[in-house]
Amino acid sequence: MATHAAKRVLRVRNHRCRGQALVEAAIIFPLLLLLLLGVEEVGRLAYTAIVASHAAHAGAMYGAQNNVTVVDNAGMVQAAVGDGGEVSSLSASASHACTCADGSSAPDCSLSDCSGSRLQVYAKVTTTATFTPICSFLGWPSPVTVQGQAAIRAGQ
Numbered sequence: 001m002a003t004h005a006a007k008r009v010l011r012v013r014n015h016r017c018r019g020q021a022l023v024e025a026a027i028i029f030p031l032l033l034l035l036l037l038g039v040e041e042v043g044r045l046a047y048t049a050i051v052a053s054h055a056a057h058a059g060a061m062y063g064a065q066n067n068v069t070v071v072d073n074a075g076m077v078q079a080a081v082g083d084g085g086e087v088s089s090l091s092a093s094a095s096h097a098c099t100c101a102d103g104s105s106a107p108d109c110s111l112s113d114c115s116g117s118r119l120q121v122y123a124k125v126t127t128t129a130t131f132t133p134i135c136s137f138l139g140w141p142s143p144v145t146v147q148g149q150a151a152i153r154a155g156q
Contacts, residue, residue: 055084056148063123070154
C-alpha cells in the first residue's frame with residue numbers, strides 16, 4: 001500500500017508542476033531574443049568599424065607608393081571608398097604631411113625645409129562611416145559614426 005500512496009503523491013505533484021516549464025520558457029525566451037539582437041547589433045557595428053579602418057589603410061597604401069601618388073588625394077580617396085564598398089555610408093578624406101628625419105617640421109614639404117636631414121612624406125587618409133542599428137533599445141545611440149585613420153610614409 002505504501003507504493004500505491006507514493007505513486008498518488010507523485011501524480012498530484014506532477015499535476016501541479018505541469019505548466020511550470022511553459023511559464024519559465026515564456027519568461028526566458030524574450031530575454032534570450034533581446035540578448036541575440038544585442039549580439040547581432042554589436043557584430044554589425046564592429047564590422048562597420050573594421051571596414052572603415054581597412055578602407056583608410058587601403059587609401060594610405062595607395063598614396064604611399066611613391067612621391068607622385070602621395071600628392072594624389074583624389075586617388076587615395078577613390079582607393080579608400082573602393083575598398084569599403086560593402087558600407088554604403090563610407091566617405092573618405094586624404095592629405096599628405098611632411099616631416100624631417102631629425103624630427104623637425106617641414107611645413108612646405110620642400111627639401112629646403114630639412115637642411116642636413118632627409119624629407120619624409122606621409123600619406124594620410126581618414127574614413128567615416130555611419131552605422132544605423134536595426135532597432136534602438138537600452139539607450140543605444142542611433143546612428144553611430146565610426147572612423148578609420150591611417151598614415152603611411154611614402155616610398156622614395
